[in-house]
Amino acid sequence: MDTRAVNNEWRCDGRLLRETEKIHSFSAKPIPAADALMKIVENTLNLATHDEPNEKESTELEELGPIIHKISCELSSNCSGSQGSLEQRTLKLLILLERYNWEAKIAIVLAGFATNFAEFFLIKEVYNTDKNTAIGLLKLKRLGQKDTGDIWETVNVLVRKVTDIGKSILVLKKIQDNLPTVSVDIIDFQSASFWVIYSVLIISSAISGDRVTTELVSTVKRIEIIYSYFSLRLKQCQDLEQEEKIKEKYGEFTRIFGARQADNMEILKLLLCCGEEEELICNSTEQEKKIKLSDLKKGTIIVLFSSLHIDAYSEEVSIIKAFYNKTITTSQYRIVWLPIGYKREEHRTTYAKVVVGKPWYHLKFESLAEQYVVLEKYSRKEWGFNEKPMPMVLHDGQVIHNDALSLIHMWGHRAFPFRTYEEDLWREYGNSMGIQFILDYVHDDFTILGNDQTPQYVCVFGGRRAKESSDAVKENGSNLQKEIEWFADLAGKLILAATGDAKINLKMGYLGDKEEAYLEKNIRTKVTENIKLSKYQGMKYVQIDQVRTKLFWSRVKSVALQLNVLKETKKLNENMEALLENTSSILQYSLESTAWVAIGRLDTNDMIFYDAEQFFKCLVHINKNIATWQAELKSDGADFINILRRWLHNGFQCEARPLKKHCFKHIVYGDAIQTIGMKCVICYKPMKKVVLYQCCDDDQTEIA
Template sequence: MSNHTRALPPAATPKMQQRKERQRFSTSDDSAMTKQVQATHAPDGREIDVKPILQIVDEILVRFIARTVEGYEVKRDQDALEMTAALAEFDMLDSLAYIINKISCELSCKCSGGGDAHSSTMVLLNYISSYAWHAKVVLTLAAFAVIFGEFWLVAQLSAENTLAKSVALLKQLPDIAENFMSMKPHFEALIRLVKAAMDVTMCIVEFKELPSEYISEDTPPMSVASTHIPIASYWVIRSIVACSSQISSFIGMRNESISSTTEAWELSSLAHKVSSIYEHLKNQLVLCYQYIDDKRHIEAFHNLIRLFETVHVDNMKILRALIYAKDDVLPLVDGTAKSRVSLEVLRRKHVLLLISDLDLSQEEILVLDNLYKDARARGDTQYEMVWIPIVDKATWNDMSKQKFEYLQSLMAWYSVYDPFIIEPSAVKYIKEVWNFSKKAILVALDPQGRLSSPNAVHMIWIWGNLAFPFTSEKEESLWKQEIWSLELLVDGIDPTVLEWMTEGKLICLYGGEDLEWIEKFTATAISVAKAGKFELEMAYAGKSNAKERMQKMIKTFTTRKFSYFWPNVTSIWFFWTRLESMLYSKLLHGRTVEKDEIMSEVMTVLSFDGSDRGWAIFCRGATEMARAKGDSALRCLQDFDKWKGRIEEDGVVHAINDYLNKNKPPHHCNRLILPGSTGGIPQKVVCAECGRQMEKYFMYRCCVE
């Protein structure tokens, strides 16, 4: 038999072909087409487990044939062999074998005659009308896998297997090995279309398997998808018809060369169409999963609320719901041993949950570290602490990971090994119920998991481990024991100042960052002490929220030696943080400045810090105190001759107070700056100097030092 080239229809130009395809696709996508496809659908309610069938189809079309065409060596690993053996036991194939064979016959018959693809597709849809949409596409794909698989087996084995060679001769199939380069564009286009059809099929099956308890057919993301699934199924089956036509076209071409790529181009165009359908369905599937996740998170959130309303024998249910509910990993890192541990280490213990973002300061960590180690050493205050970082997945990057690991390395207590093990429902609970926004909070839980305090951070900054077990009742009892004193101001910060107090020395605690005022004030104070022949000790307390500037001030104090000062910014930070905590603690207990002396004095000192100049507090013993803003304090010392006569009778502090009361400035402008992220901002604040209600303004602050 002589070789000759089969006459193919003239190839259309790309523009003509694109226009033809666009017309075909646009008419197919209109409402008439959708109605026509829908009219074939008459499901009888039968359920088919399509997953095993899809696995077999994937094994034939993708793992074997596609990889062979793409030039990969196909190896059957142990997992693939085990999967095939398991699928061989799939009982439902017995009942489906007939329908798969029937569809194969329809495909072979309809496609061999070169009939209209749309008509062939509609015939198949009518034939499988009683099946659900996902079953229609899977069964049709399975039927095509049989056709393509048989073709490939015969064509591949014909060179070495007598039976295969005889079948190939009867069908006049081309020798793939000999004609591979000329046939490759056809096979590549065929594989692209098969993979696109498989992708859409997988999507349709996924929609079917979505949990109905979380998403129903009439839920917007699902209802939108449901309107597109019929036409998507149509295009999958139409693609299979096109692929079957391509396989049929190889029959009788044993001695013919394939010179035109028009058919391959048509398959590629169809693959592009089906791929666009897949992208649309995939996006809709993402929306469905988001909807399901939201529903699950809301359900978990309400379960968490109910858990906290229920009495438990220990704290494990609460901790598992908040941190990690599964047993597949060890969720905590022991900061001391630097090893992974389970939640069991927290069972029936008081637990402090340190909740923050990644902007947790080293000062906070250092103070907490001292308190945590002190509790361990004393042994009478048994609590554990766990860091739960709240992070945003959208902004998480390598730098965030490094920052998380660095902060974790500073902690002696427990922390979660990965911030993303915290479920969104737990994050929602932390933010909405415990009011976490940005500033770190310490949530206290008792050994049964009951809430002792939604934020014990204020009482811990004020009293440290004395606040254990961190309940509101304990906080109230501690306040009853306190009076406004120097000891309350500097407790836990600097023992030197407290030693001065017990020795009965006159102490001046002052702050601000105006170097000119500091120089004048300290020099004048020393002169007054010499002139009055009394012993004066001075301590510089700095300014709040000015870490970098305070480091520079510490260097200045080291060289110029104005007075005694706290040699690290942590002490300065802690001094001002404790004052803010005192104010918020009082607010939480419903106190007002008019009826609570400590609250009034704390707000006065905080308003001093808000001024541009300095401030000073003069103390002797535990309770003798006089305070003033920088200019008033300096003027008082400069007018020493006017009040020194009262020292012998009243004492230095009372004499200073008497002068300040009689010489109040006619005009003043006081500012009280409170961090808005802490919560509990007072609705009414009165001026420390005149008692009038202060006006409230909003200030947005960004200090890059």
């Protein structure tokens, strides 16, 4: 509704405006306890429980007692209508209230009305369950000489509307006083005061039974128009006020994040909208842990932004949990979770469930700030927040990293304390780019070295020999069983090659393409049986769950993409070149759903990535010539990986694919189109570069 369209319908005419203005003092004052008074009026008329006013409000309300009593008496004596017309009686009340401003006049008159007629609304409650008793009480109290049930609903509507108008005017006046850009015409307040008081007189007469006429109905219509006008005007002003608050708070965000702070407090108090004594809780264990915000004043703090539904991002949560578990024992820092954009009561249950079992601290639900609309706006615009978990790193008042997830994803525990540029990390760890780096996050058994000096090796295999889709394999039980048997056989032959006098310490595991949980479980069962049969303690099959499998694939892609970017600027050393080849090859095998094997030593960069069928044939050859193989392993300075590589290259070059024009394809991930020199991971011949355009990752287009 356009407020301009209703102005002339309800405002007092010129004569009434002059009359009311004449009896309104220019030094009219507000009443400080107006809000408290209106709350009491509302609770009284709704038969609700009162909240005790504070000491200052109580004093102010006591001072209003005489004028409220006076108005109450006037309302009682005017109910008979013998004191003149409604207009005259309204003006008489306004004369009594001349030293109060317009909104205060409304509050005082409504308080006087509530004093007189609260018992009517109490009887009304009785009417709902015992009509005859209620009517009898009305007659005894002389609140109506006949069945007034017919007018109760009309009276209820009118009382509710005039009370709401009074509340709206109080809020509007407060906004106008605090916000210069908001302007409400004084005539609106003046006219509303007249008609609210006029309506209170109508209601009082109707309740007393002395004036039940069409005037009550016409008054309801007028008050409806006034109510609609002020509701819309209030909404407009509140929107303006909210915009100003957001603008002001946004400026505060810009100021605080734009300057180096002395410690973490200013930033944390701004983000969490709480004081230094606010308590934060961690429910990672059965024993609840608590700290105060002031405990986070110094050091490194990770503020984890996300939507409330953080569990929907299992991959990102797993990355952060794995990082926390690897670093918290050696590094002093804490994670504080801050869900953005959620405060409504219906979110309480979800919030309580989400925080359980997480290693980060959080506020109590009641302490979540209403200002998160500003935080959400700022975080989306300045930091690119998009609902996914986004760890911001603070250190002694400085934002080290707006979103450290990609850094954690790529470097794991090596990223801490986040004060090193990524290029420096590549330089620092550029010589540690072997299988240990690739398998970060997959399982600790694949990345943590033992206490002894014995070389430790890891072998992971993945993909499928079957060319059917995943659904087809699930439907075809025989194909699935063949797949399980083949991988178990491959692992068995590798166990045989690694045991014996050489006693190679080897851990192995299956990394499925996407959703190979069933396949992994059955392969694990069979391989574990083979290891038991070998009776060799240095051999172990490591179970890899599906969350870790997803982490592996997303991380391999991230590594390949980052290395391609670095390759454009000629910043790759030999080890990084090898890592690019291996990660890109793994991705290509996954794209083709082809079985593959990666094997390497944990404390070196030396690793082999190979076609699984080729690798299987080599293992068959090794098992047939086990004595020769074992002799080579026992020779001085022998290295398991180097010997295996030599056996692979001495007779299995492209043997598995004699009819194809190529034995391996490699797709460079990213937009780089420059010439990339690369050797085939199977035959080690230089690869020919072609350009392939494909619409999605599921395309199985052959490169001729």
